[in-house]
Amino acid sequence: MSFMRPCLFRMNSWHEELGITSRILFGQLILAAAGVAKDRKCTAFPPVKPALVASGTHWVESDTMAANDGNLITATTYEGHPKFIQHFTKALGGNISGSNKKNSLSLWGTFK
DSSP states (O other), rough: OOHHHHHHHHHHHHHHHSOOOOTTTTTHHHHHHHHHTTEEEOOGGGHHHHHHHHOOOOOOOOOGOOEETTTTEESSSSSHHHHHHHHHHHHHTTTOOOOOSSOOOOOOOOOO
């Protein structure tokens, strides 16, 4: 598994540099392996739960569809995208307003 070290090192670097980390479905396994999710609230696709819990992550039941623990944002599947986008937008300092109609969403910004 030594081939994973550079990937895990980069994951930690991104988390520290960017301040916001987000994952959907199975991507939380990388967070767990890198130690980023330890002692943090996290949700994912249900079969991932045992690995996350074993790594010290505080599991949030998948029926919530998305979880937010400060700068760590996770979601279960594509069905959690609306809540995931809300958490992510809020973490970036924005807000989402408007009706509950199904509209398209465009995000614009400047990133370093």
